[in-house]
Amino acid sequence: MRVHVLYFASLREKVMASEASRELQDGACVGDLWNTLCREHPALEPMSASVSFAVNREYASRDQALRDGDEVALIPPVSGGR
Amino acid sequence: MFEIHREPIDVAKVVAAVAHPAAGAVTTFLGTTRDNNEGRQVTLLEYEAYPEMAIAEMRRIGDTARQRWPIQEIAIAHRVGIVPIGEASVVIAVSSAHRAAAFEACRFAIDRLKEVVPIWKKEHFDGGEVWIGSQVGDVFPGGETEPRK
Numbered sequence: 436m437r438v439h440v441l442y443f444a445s446l447r448e449k450v451m452a453s454e455a456s457r458e459l460q461d462g463a464c465v466g467d468l469w470n471t472l473c474r475e476h477p478a479l480e481p482m483s484a485s486v487s488f489a490v491n492r493e494y495a496s497r498d499q500a501l502r503d504g505d506e507v508a509l510i511p512p513v514s515g516g517r
Numbered sequence: 518m519f520e521i522h523r524e525p526i527d528v529a530k531v532v533a534a535v536a537h538p539a540a541g542a543v544t545t546f547l548g549t550t551r552d553n554n555e556g557r558q559v560t561l562l563e564y565e566a567y568p569e570m571a572i573a574e575m576r577r578i579g580d581t582a583r584q585r586w587p588i589q590e591i592a593i594a595h596r597v598g599i600v601p602i603g604e605a606s607v608v609i610a611v612s613s614a615h616r617a618a619a620f621e622a623c624r625f626a627i628d629r630l631k632e633v634v635p636i637w638k639k640e641h642f643d644g645g646e647v648w649i650g651s652q653v654g655d656v657f658p659g660g661e662t663e664p665r666k
Binding site: 441443444445447448485489492493494508510511512513 | 570573631635639650
């Protein structure tokens with residue numbers, strides 16, 4: 436299956452791209468995609484603990500299964516302030 | 518009204534969006550660019566959004582606020598791109614019959630927005646820039662998270 440990946444903010448700068456397309460094995464989940472991307476871009480690895488994910492514009496957990504054509508956004512911590 | 522703009526936010530338009538004949542109160546919140554942060558001289562803030570999801574999450578905040586408080590209307594506008602010192606990056610307006618609900622719902626909306634809406638803030642300061650929330654530990658000049666050797 437093929438998924439569409441969106442990078443934002445600090446992650447976008449680390450990979451120097453705002454989007455990408457990735458071929459994954461059927462049955463792959465969000466966490467599998469993240470691990471694949473970290474192998475390609477080791478600069479992503481330190482963000483592992485703080486990154487969130489959205490699949491088709493809804494927050495998703497790492498174990499959520501992906502389907503062909505999904506839009507997966509990698510979401511670094513949002514803007515904060517107090 | 519839930520919107521993301523590249524231009525300065527028209528505050529009067531956000532307030533007008535919550536006008537309601539049964540409202541006896543309208544509260545507003547403006548988040549503005551401050552010229553300092555954690556000892557750094559801030560020169561400007563730059564915001565980036567995942568617009569489709571950000572608007573969906575703002576709408577969800579509005580729905581939750583309506584369930585929790587007896588409010589009439591709620592509107593949220595967020596600016597993206599460069600926001601100079603003193604200008605608003607976010608404007609929230611809430612109307613209700615009596616003021617307590619409008620104050621509480623407005624406070625809830627900005628707090629929740631900062632937690633869940635996919636909008637990111639890059640602080641530009643004298644000597645560097647940093648994505649707020651993404652830094653690990655302290656920020657040093659140049660935006661590095663380690664002191665310069």
